[in-house]
Amino acid sequence: MKLILTQQVSGLGEPGDVIEVRDGYGRNYLVPRGFAIQWTRGAERQIESIKKARAAREIATVERAKEVADQLKSLRVTLRTRAGKGGRLFGAVTAADIAEAVRAADGPELDRRRIEIENPIKTVGTHRVSVRLHSEVNATIDVDVVEA
Structure with a gap:
């Protein structure tokens, strides 16, 4: 096909x-x-x-993608959401939520489709998320999910 x-x-x-x-x-x-x-x-x-x-x-050049990766590396992203007993979230954190949290933390504009969440984020704590900035450049973000 x-x-x-x-x-x-x-x-x-x-x-x-x-x-x-x-x-x-x-x-x-x-x-x-x-x-x-x-x-x-x-x-x-x-x-x-x-x-x-x-x-x-898309980010046009590898150099620009590396600059954005450096910005993301030094960025501390905190995401506030509702949680129940034991730190379990009501729902899950999505790529759009993470893109909005990066924007709120004065980070670069990210396309939600470029954010890859390996395992669904359903608990409070620090989670590692990868971002495909360019075909040759990937970045990782540490996202702190805290109870609102």
């Missing part, structure tokens, strides 16, 4: 890439979740607009 990625998918590619995957993976996972669209000649024209949108959001 030939698809066009609309979002970054680890191991497959970036938005605007044309990929070939097995029918079941594309039909049951990628397309329903909005990660990809079916490839057609008409959809082929959409690739250019997808790539322009990606270029506007």
Whole structure:
């Protein structure tokens, strides 16, 4: 099955890439979740607009990505949320919550799609989160989740 990625998918590619995957993976996972669209000649024209949108959001150079990584390394991010007994949160911390907390801590503007949370954050404490700033540069953020 030939698809066009609309979002970054680890191991497959970036938005605007044309990929070939097995029918079941594309039909049951990628397309329903909005990660990809079916490839057609008409959809082929959409690739250019997808790539322009990606270029506007993306950090252009490796040097700039390293500067942002250094900013994130020295940044202390605190996220206040409601918690119950034993420090368990009501819900979970999302990538959008972390992007907002970084912005509130006078950090750089981050795209929530670039933030990777390995295990769902459902407890109070310090959690480590990685951010893909560039294809060659990753950064880690220590997020302190505290009870509000």
